[in-house]
Amino acid sequence: MKVIEIDLDYIANEESLIALGNFDGVHKGHIELIDTAIKRAKELNVKSSALIFKEHTDNLVNINKKEILTDNDTKFEIFEDLGLDIIYLIDFTKEFMAYSPIKFLDDFLCKNLNVVGVVVGYDYTYGYKKEGHVDFLLDNKDLFKSIDVIAPVKNNHTKISSSLIRNLIKDGDIKKANFLLTRPYKLVGKVIHAKGLGKKMGFPTANLELVDNYVIPKFGVYDTDIIIDGKRYKASTSIGTNPTVENDGIKVEAHILDFDEDIYGKTVQLEVLDFLRPEIKFDNIKDLFEQISKDVEVTRAR
Structure with a gap:
C-alpha cells in the first residue's frame, strides 16, 4: 500500500476507485465500505484508494480538538491489512472546505485524483458547509463509471457509528466497543x-x-x-x-x-x-x- 501526501494541485498518474469518509475508528461500517471499494476497483481493473485528512475535519472549525478513536498510523495499518492500494493524505484547509460540491467531485476527484469510481456511506457530506450529499453525487453519476452508497451497518437494530463507539468507551463498555471496532x-x-x-x-x-x-x-x-x-x-x-x-x-x-x-x-x-x-x-x-x-x-x- 502506498501513502501519498498530496495538496489541492496534486495530479494522480493512475486511475483509482476511491472510498470517502472520516473513518474514525475504522469500525464495521467503515470496513464494509473499504471492502466494497476494493472489490469494485478490481472489477474496473483500477487501484483502490481512500482520501484521509491529516487531522479530523472538525478540528478546523471547533475550538476544542476532536477526540479520536484511531490515529492515522493505526488507520493505515488497518487499511493495508484490508488490502487497499493507495491512501491520499491531505490537509483539510479553509480553501478545501470552501470547495463547492461540484468542484470537489469534478475538479478534485475526477481531474486531479483521476478517480473513476466512488464508494461512500449513506450520510456522506462534502463541499462548502457540507452542501454536497449522496443525492447530489448520484445526480452527477455521469462523472464516474461506478458509484456505491453503503447503507447503515447495524448491530441489534442499532446503527454502528463512531459516535456510538465513543460513548461506549466513555461508559466503560469496552468489550462492546471492541466488538463494533472488530479489534481492541x-x-x-x-x-x-x-x-x-x-x-x-x-x-x-x-x-x-x-x-x-x-x-x-x-x-x-x-x-x-x-x-x-x-x-x-x-x-x-x-x-x-x-x-x-x-x-x-x-x-x-x-x-x-x-x-x-x-x-x-x-x-x-x-x-x-x-x-x-x-x-x-x-x-x-x-x-x-x-x-x-x-x-x-x-x-x-x-
Missing part, C-alpha cells in the same frame, strides 16, 4: 518518567504520554495488552486521575506483568480489553496497593 481499542503513547511510587511499592508502571487526543475510557482499571517493540505483554492498567495520590490530570499507568526492562522514551501501543473496576479514592497508600495487587491477579487470570 488502542491508545498509543510514549513512556515517560513519573514519581516512581509504584516501583517503590513493588508495582512499577509504564506511564504513558498519549501521542494524540484519544477518547479516554471511563476512569478505572482495565485488563490490557501492551505492545513494546512488536512484542505483546499483559498489563493491568489504571486510567484516571489517581485520586488517592495526587488527582493531577488524567494518567494512563500500565503495570506490565512479569516485565522488568527500561522502556523510558519508547512509544508503545496499549490495547484495552476489558473494564475491571471503577476508579476509587482510598483512605491511604497501603489500601491502594493492596487493591492493585488484587487487580494484577485478576488480570493474570484472564
